[in-house]
Amino acid sequence: MEDPRGTIVQVDVSVNGIPIAIKIASSGYNVAFATTNDYVASQLKEYRPSLHRVPKSIFTKLFLEGRLTVTTDLESALALSKTILVTTHALGNEEEINMVINLFKQIAPHITPNSLLIYSGLTPPGTMEEIISVLDKYSRLNIGKDINVTLITPLDAQTETCIVCSPNFEAANIVKKFISAFVPSSAVRLHNTFREAEVANLLLIARRAIIKALSSYALLMFKQVDVNLKDALCLSECKAATAIEDDPLSEMVINYLVSEEGRLPRRLTLMRNIVRMRRMLLETIAARLKQEIKSASRKGKDLRVACILERESDKDLMNIILPKKGVRVHFYNIDEVESKVNAGIERVIPFGVNLIILAARSQSISEQTVRKLEEEAKFINLGYILSI
Incomplete structure (x- = not known):
């Protein structure tokens, strides 16, 4: 061998x-x-x-x-x-x-x-x-x-x-x-035994999906009450999730585990809540954006949003989140943004944008690009990225 x-x-x-x-x-x-x-x-x-x-x-x-x-x-x-x-x-x-x-x-x-x-x-x-x-x-x-x-x-x-x-x-x-x-x-x-390893692999993926859903939702809520997330994460030794994702791997495992719930521990049925958690997250984001838009409209300005999308179909997701009035939306494809980052372009997103929304699975965007977007987010009005 x-x-x-x-x-x-x-x-x-x-x-x-x-x-x-x-x-x-x-x-x-x-x-x-x-x-x-x-x-x-x-x-x-x-x-x-x-x-x-x-x-x-x-x-x-x-x-x-x-x-x-x-x-x-x-x-x-x-x-x-x-x-x-x-x-x-x-x-x-x-x-x-x-x-x-x-x-x-x-x-x-x-x-x-x-x-x-x-x-x-x-x-x-x-x-x-x-x-x-x-x-x-x-x-x-x-x-x-x-x-x-x-x-x-x-x-x-x-x-x-x-x-x-x-x-x-x-x-x-x-x-x-x-x-x-x-x-x-x-x-x-x-x-050394395959059956146990097969189940363990499923649980590893499922656990990752559950943690991501809960932590992303919780962090967004904490952000709204002005918690210092950096200090909180450091104190708890937790890591911030970057996305609520329709990750094919996670989705595959969740669908399987839910269909087999009669043969697996009851606690795995908690994964049914992921869809509900995702909906709640989107509703929370939408509510936050409405507040920002109302604030911007008082100043006689539209809120400018940069949406970085993995797929064209993600535009439908943006329609759920973004109101039809008071917002000017600029759409960017992930491949387009990745190419700009790889080329070393100083500004990937126009300076006049107020908010960046990243709608992508974590495995579809490089860490280098995420870091670049985080850097650019420091220069915009709202100063952070909402990852969906």
Whole structure:
């Protein structure tokens, strides 16, 4: 079994795996992104800041140096390496789960002996057992001897803990060393039974979603009563959430857990409140904006708002929040803003704006851009960003 320092074959049938491929390649590995989906292959090659999440210069360099390649030929790709990383999630309806199982059926015949197969996806409990059964049937190799299978917390999940699960202690430690490029070693938890690890991964994602919803709402309320949030956060050792998000990963987990609530602890039904919390948050934002607009109108001025959107459909969200009168709205696309930040432009948002509203999932905007927007927010009238 080899340390995955050479080429890693990453298999995914969705665009969700693209940022992971970029992250791994940027960390010094050679990544061959293998997909059976022509659209996904084309998206990997076409640079978009919100999808690739690195400056274009780095993206171009990875391709020119051969650190990142893409292919739709699974058989040829799997011949390149003994390290295979599968990042498609097996969570959702029966069709989506079967799609992932079928993906492993396609992979199995082309896996070579002494390979390390890492699955970085969300799964209902028991799915890993089914995957191993498929590998055992279609690969004609000895699972545990010729193929070492490891389950890890999805690399695109921003959790405080990363689980590495494998019945093989040596394989688990090799994978731990591999992911140390993205996750602090102190955050890695080793385990040896798949069902527990599958449930733990779901809880990690669910916990993150609940905390984000509650903390964002609470912080907004505290802001209205003039609490010094910086001091409060420092005192409590908490971190401010940056978004109430329709994060596909969180949404996938929440939908699954709610549908399976009869089999899981009752406290997980608290996640039903997230939709209600989001609505309350929007109502609170709308009320705050009405106050600001009323104040601005007394001075005979319209409130100027800069809305930075991830998708065109987010404009509908702005219609919920923003009144139709007394507001002048300027819309910006995230890719447009990211490009300006990467180009080092001094002012990303016009100086005359009174408020910045960021409507984006946290994983769709770089930390560098968020910091830049926070800096610019210091120069505007309201002086902060509302993240939705």
